[in-house]
Each structure stands twice: as C-alpha cells, then as structure tokens.
Amino acid sequence: MSRAEALDLGLVVAGHGRHYIVETPEGRRVTCHPRGKKSDCVVGDRVRWQVSGDEGVIEHVEPRRNLLFRQDEWKTKSFAANLDLILVMVASEPVFSESQLTRALIAAEDAGIEAHILLNKADLPQIATARERLRPYAAMGYAVHEVALKARPDEARAELDPLLAGRSSLVLGPSGTGKSTLINLLAPDARAQVGEISQALNSGRHTTTTTQWYWLDAARTTGLIDSPGFQEFGLRQVSPQVLPGLMPDLAEPAKQCKFYNCTHLHEPGCGVRAALARGEVTESRYRIYGEIFQELSQTRY
Ligand SMILES: Nc1nc2c(ncn2[C@@H]2O[C@H](COP(=O)(O)OP(=O)(O)O)[C@@H](O)[C@H]2O)c(=O)[nH]1
Ligand SMILES: [Mg+2]
Ligand SMILES: [Zn+2]
Structure with a gap:
C-alpha cells in the first residue's frame, strides 16, 4: 500500500x-x-x-478522468472534475447568447465530456424562436431536451431522471434560465445541502457564487453540480488549428479543404466555406468560429 x-x-x-x-x-x-x-x-x-x-x-x-475549465488571457478557472455529462442550459427567455452556448460546447468537447443542451421555459411563447435557434445544434448531433421546469415539472422529471441517474453532471448556463429551479426540483433537500455547506465554509457569502455538488438520491449515486461563471467563457486552452475539430458541423467540411493549414477564413478551395455556401453551416456558427479563431490566434504571453 x-x-x-x-x-x-x-x-x-x-x-x-x-x-x-x-x-x-x-x-x-x-x-x-x-x-x-x-x-x-x-x-x-x-x-x-x-x-x-x-x-x-x-x-x-487522485488522477482526474477529465476537467472542465475556461481560460482567458489572464487566468484559468476550473468548473469541476470527473464529469459524465454537461447540461448546457438555456431558456426561451432571457434570450441566450449563441456564442456562449457554442463556447461551452467547445470546452466540453475539448475536455472529452458528453454535452447536452437543456432548453427551459417551453411554456412561454418565445420558445418558438429559441427552438429555431437550436435546430442547427440538433442537426449537428447534440441532444436537445425541451422542458418547462416550473410549469410542467413532472414532464421535466420524466425527461431528466433517466438521463442523470447514476452519473455526475454539471449544469452550466446564464442566470435566469432556471438552474436553481432545476436543482430544487431534483434535489428536494437542496436548501439543507446549501445551508450545511455555507455553515461549513463559514464564508458568510451567498453560496450560489461557488460551485456546489448536490446528491439527487439518498443512496448518493446521482450527482448534480451547479456552477456559476458562464459569462466570459475564454477558450485559450484550445489551439486555433484544432478548433474546427471541436465544432461538429465544421469538423467534416474542414477535412475537404485544399490547403492542410486552411484557416477557413479566406483561402480558396475551403471545405468549410463551401459548406457555408450550401447552407450546411449556418452564418452565425461560421461568424462565431471566426471570432473564436481570432481570439485564439492572438499572441500568447
Ligand atoms: N415561465 C417559466 N419560468 C420559469 C421556468 N423555470 C424557471 N422559471 C423562472 O425563471 C426565473 C429564473 O429561475 P432560476 O431558477 O432562479 O434561474 P437561475 O438564475 O438559472 O438559477 C425564476 O423566476 C423562475 O421561476 C419555466 O419552466 N417556465
Ligand atoms: Mg440560481
Ligand atoms: Zn478551409
């Protein structure tokens, strides 16, 4: 030993x-x-x-199976380790940022962690627009779960319970989308779990400012982690050359480029831009790719 x-x-x-x-x-x-x-x-x-x-x-x-983190020019922030699943949560309202969604999905892909999209507030009329904006994500292979956590909790549980059972999952999403509603629905003693933690950390601060693990079952086999810090999702850990490989809609077309070191921004014979012209890659995904590529190509200090 x-x-x-x-x-x-x-x-x-x-x-x-x-x-x-x-x-x-x-x-x-x-x-x-x-x-x-x-x-x-x-x-x-x-x-x-x-x-x-x-x-x-x-x-x-102990050695980690995986680690989800974000990295900007100045610092690295870890979300959590040893995850089975990341639920990237958005809602009908507030209107979500497609760039933030894409960044979270890229970070998950880079860390080798399965990611699903959870679309909440299906009871609101704005659901039609949100659903439409997520259609390309479903088409490129992401599982999209549509729920109304508050309006139709039983239906939401039927969708989520089997997905989460026996696994460790991280919930990521902007504020106002329903993360607390999700935790309170699935972890009935969430408040007690939070209280215990704040007392133990003796921080005096509101604990939603820190990452926290919740058990969803008495046997403690299903874990759900709530984490703040969805804004400013830096991806400096990713090298620009591998970026298309982390975006499922760009990965295949990027293999068709004439030049092996194609940046997909202006080169002739580019497979990604051909896919864009055919409507197989959306304008917004291509724009977001370009923005992240530029960001990652800036000189590192
Ligand atoms: N219409 C509607 N509102 C919801 C639903 N789920 C949560 N909300 C509301 O959305 C707001 C933000 O929820 P909250 O769980 O605090 O979001 P968080 O900031 O991500 O933790 C609250 O007023 C919730 O009552 C839903 O299914 N439908
Ligand atoms: Mg909250
Ligand atoms: Zn190209």
Whole structure:
C-alpha cells in the first residue's frame, strides 16, 4: 500500500478560496485545506486526506478522468472534475447568447465530456424562436431536451431522471434560465445541502457564487453540480488549428479543404466555406468560429 492509499478517500463537494468540503464514503462532511499548491482541487475531485484537529488536510488529489475549465488571457478557472455529462442550459427567455452556448460546447468537447443542451421555459411563447435557434445544434448531433421546469415539472422529471441517474453532471448556463429551479426540483433537500455547506465554509457569502455538488438520491449515486461563471467563457486552452475539430458541423467540411493549414477564413478551395455556401453551416456558427479563431490566434504571453 502506498502512502496515499493509507489515507482516507473523499469527494470534494464544494470549495471556497482555499477551503474545501470533503465528503467521506459514509457521507460525513469535513472542512479541509490543501497541503501546498500541489493539492489544489475542484468540485468532483477524489482526494486523500487526513484529520488535523477538527478539520482535515488534503494530501493528494487522485488522477482526474477529465476537467472542465475556461481560460482567458489572464487566468484559468476550473468548473469541476470527473464529469459524465454537461447540461448546457438555456431558456426561451432571457434570450441566450449563441456564442456562449457554442463556447461551452467547445470546452466540453475539448475536455472529452458528453454535452447536452437543456432548453427551459417551453411554456412561454418565445420558445418558438429559441427552438429555431437550436435546430442547427440538433442537426449537428447534440441532444436537445425541451422542458418547462416550473410549469410542467413532472414532464421535466420524466425527461431528466433517466438521463442523470447514476452519473455526475454539471449544469452550466446564464442566470435566469432556471438552474436553481432545476436543482430544487431534483434535489428536494437542496436548501439543507446549501445551508450545511455555507455553515461549513463559514464564508458568510451567498453560496450560489461557488460551485456546489448536490446528491439527487439518498443512496448518493446521482450527482448534480451547479456552477456559476458562464459569462466570459475564454477558450485559450484550445489551439486555433484544432478548433474546427471541436465544432461538429465544421469538423467534416474542414477535412475537404485544399490547403492542410486552411484557416477557413479566406483561402480558396475551403471545405468549410463551401459548406457555408450550401447552407450546411449556418452564418452565425461560421461568424462565431471566426471570432473564436481570432481570439485564439492572438499572441500568447
Ligand atoms: N415561465 C417559466 N419560468 C420559469 C421556468 N423555470 C424557471 N422559471 C423562472 O425563471 C426565473 C429564473 O429561475 P432560476 O431558477 O432562479 O434561474 P437561475 O438564475 O438559472 O438559477 C425564476 O423566476 C423562475 O421561476 C419555466 O419552466 N417556465
Ligand atoms: Mg440560481
Ligand atoms: Zn478551409
């Protein structure tokens, strides 16, 4: 047995600054601090820790299956680790940004995590426009789930329960789309779970400003993670050359280009622009590709 294996195993269920809440396999929660920078961790991490007074010290972070993060020019922000599914949530209103949606889907693809789109507020008349804007995403292979979490909760549960069961899922989306409504519907004791965490972190802040893990079942097999920070979705971790490969509608056409190093912006014989001309790639997706490509091509310091 290695030294790390001799320590207790735990799951990181919340974090705030350098305080983390680690849950033991029995469901007990302990406030922990990392030992040194090496044990910096995120929600969803499996860690090895040991008791230190009435708190704990994280000694080691187990290897991650995956990590979802965003990176702008200045900093990297991790959302969560070891995910089975990302639900990118949008709604009939407020009108969603297609650029933010695309960025979240690219980050998921880059991290190798399955992503679905959850469209909420199907009871509102604006659903027709939202559905229309998502049609290309369904066509390029994303699963789109249309629900009315508040207006038709039973129907929403019938759609979502089988999708989430036994998995660890992250909910991402702009504010006002219904993330809290989703958590409260699926985790009936969400408020208690939040209270416990705020108390433990003793942060005095509103906990929706931090990423948090919720159990949806008493057996603790289904996890749902709520995370803020959907705006300013930087993708600096992606190199511009691989960008088309992370966009399912561009990936195939990009293989047809005359030049192997085609940027798909102006070269002759470009497969992507041919697909655009045929209407197989939408104007907005092509525009968003161009914007992200420019952003990623700027000099890195
Ligand atoms: N019309 C309608 N409103 C909803 C639905 N689900 C949530 N809302 C409302 O949308 C607003 C934002 O919801 P909330 O869960 O706080 O969104 P969050 O900011 O993403 O956490 C609230 O006023 C909810 O009552 C729905 O299915 N239909
Ligand atoms: Mg909320
Ligand atoms: Zn091209």
